Amino acid sequence: MKTIRFIYIALCGVCLLASCSPKPKDVTHVDSLPPIYPDYANVTIPCNIAPLNFLLRNNADAVEVKVTGLSDSMTVYGSKEICFSENAWKRLLEKEAGKKLTVRVTARVNGQWIAYKPFEWEVAKEELDSYLSYRLIEPGYEVWSDIRICERNIENFDERILADNNQLGNSCMNCHIYGNQKGDLSMFHLRGKDGGTILNRDGKMRKLKLKTENMISPAVYGGFHPSGRYGVFSTNIIIPEFHSLGNKRMEVYDTASDLVVADFDDNRMLTSPLISDPKVFETFPVFSADGKFIYFCSAKSVPLPGEVKKLKYSLCRIAFDPVKRQFGAKVDTLWNARTTGKSVCFPRVSPDGKYILFTVADYGTFPIWHRETDLQMINLQTGAVDPLAVVNSDRSDTYHSWSSNSRWFVFASKRDNGQYGKPYFAYVDKNGKARKPFVLPQKHPSHYDEILYSYNIPELSRTKAIFKASDIEKIFAGKKGEEFK
Secondary structure, three states, X not given: OHHHHHHHHHHHHHHHHHHHOOOOOOXXXXXXXXXXXXXXXXXXXXXXXXXXXXXXXXXXXXXXXXXXXOOOEEEEEEOOEEOOOHHHHHHHHHHOOOOEEEEEEEEEEOOEEEEOOOEEEEEEOOOOOOEEEEEEEOXXXXXXXXXXXXXXXXXXXXXXEEEEHHHOOOOOXXXXXXXXXXXXXXXXXXXXXXXXXXXXXXXXXXXXXXXXXXXXXXXXEEEEOOOXXXXXXXXXXXXXXXXXXXXXXXXEEEEEEEEXXXXXXXXXXXXXXXXXXXXXXXXXXXXXXXXXXXXXXXXXXXXXXXXXXXXXXXXXXXXXXXXXXXXXXXXXXXXXXXXXXXXXXXXXXXXXXXXXXXXXXXXXXXXXXXXXXXXXXXXXXXXXXXXXXXXXXXXXXXXXXXXXXXXXXXXEEOOOOOOOOEEEEEEEOOOOOEOXXXXXXXXXXXXXXXXXXXXXXXXXXXXXXXXXXXXXXXXXHHOOOEXXX
């Protein structure tokens, strides 16, 4: 009886709240979209995404939002912020998967009700991988204070900390990289005297010293072989410098860089003269989907820093035999900097092996400080290059990863204000055409106005990471890194 009474009271409360909400009357219709933030108008969304809560950037003091599908609908009231019920949202998306939702926003502004032009949400049947990891960091230059690696469930608003540099001697941490979009295969670098590469593999945590006497530096940028046995890495001497002219703040470049493959079973480093030429800079390596090739960025060395604008990287590949642990006898060029006049970095291969997504800038290989940075995509079956005009903005768009079904990718964009990177998702249809991206939804739509951190290197995973921040604290303090030879 108490349970029935509680449910009745709760339902009465909901009805009372709805009845007290101002209803539109004497409405004026306008032929413009509502000024909502984030920009969720006319986007394709996965059927398992958290509610797309938003606010209005005007003087609205009352808002009505109607979301209508073919078989279901819902109406939400608010003042400036619109926050959907998670349960009602989930039911609606499940029913309307593969269909379109129409969103009608009516707002009372300065005493007048205005009905804005409706927009659509296309609900894709293909799900987005449920977990997203990223490094939260202040957009500084050479110093930092708080750095956290976090993991977010994109189906709701749950977030947890995977590593916190305040527990790790304030060490710098590189970003968290999954293998095969799975939480039981991942790694990130801890810098400093007690640091190393933290490898999470098959339920076992290891701290590795990925540096031999023949390497110019410890491992920097890297990725996993599909088998999980190998990791491919660049070793870089990285120089940050401030600009003296123009409106650019900073340039980061390599004065030397090579590639190596780490065998995690035998604690051995593998390399080839073809990817460790002192006259050539090689960086940002990644394995192909079948593990038979390594894609990477390559540029001939130039005098630095004086000729940094001539430092332009091509997209290349070299064969790799994981059984014989041997490299191919030649390097192929897939995207040539000499013919394009641009510079490529950060290639990522789709899990189905059909596409390579990469970043293009005017020069160099550190795109986050380049406003002109855009994403492009190569169709590996046809060789066609898609400039992804519908995805890119007039600010830096870079640092991306694929969902396990190859139908979604996430990337970091500074399109809002040019300072803070935020994670955006874009859908790729069966014909390889990308759709307008949308930012990671937050429980409170004012979140991005208030947070003073960038979301670096967003990475998707089907399952959550098997460790937590306290595990990283223990391995940092208690284990010496395993040596490689």
